[in-house]
Amino acid sequence: MSATAPRTSRARREAVSIAAWWAVLTLALRLLGHATGHPAGLAPSAAAAALFTAIGETGDWARRRWKARRHGRPKHVQASPSRSGDICEPKYRVIPKPCSAGSVPAIRS
Numbered sequence: 001m002s003a004t005a006p007r008t009s010r011a012r013r014e015a016v017s018i019a020a021w022w023a024v025l026t027l028a029l030r031l032l033g034h035a036t037g038h039p040a041g042l043a044p045s046a047a048a049a050a051l052f053t054a055i056g057e058t059g060d061w062a063r064r065r066w067k068a069r070r071h072g073r074p075k076h077v078q079a080s081p082s083r084s085g086d087i088c089e090p091k092y093r094v095i096p097k098p099c100s101a102g103s104v105p106a107i108r109s
Contacts, residue, residue: 018053025049 026042026049033040 018057021056022046022049022053025052 026046029048030040030042030045033045
């Protein structure tokens with residue numbers, strides 16, 4: 001299995017999701033136009049749906065970026081010192097959190 005397989009399947013899933021939202025929104029806009037007495041053709045409905053989908057996806061992307069920047073890394077994950085050219089060393093290492101006395105079950109014999 002190649003290293004790019006998860007990224008490809010994630011990209012495919014996202015593309016299918018966006019296409020499904022676009023199709024549903026196109027149908028909803030067309031039906032809404034007919035219900036209000038202002039019927040629009042399929043092309044204008046599809047164009048409006050594409051615009052709304054692009055705005056929604058851009059907003060979702062900005063929200064995820066804002067959340068990631070605002071929260072940063074968890075305290076128990078620290079960046080490891082990186083050496084240039086060393087690709088085998090992980091970028092982050094997880095430092096185990098210390099256990100409190102109440103969180104560790106007592107061992108009984």
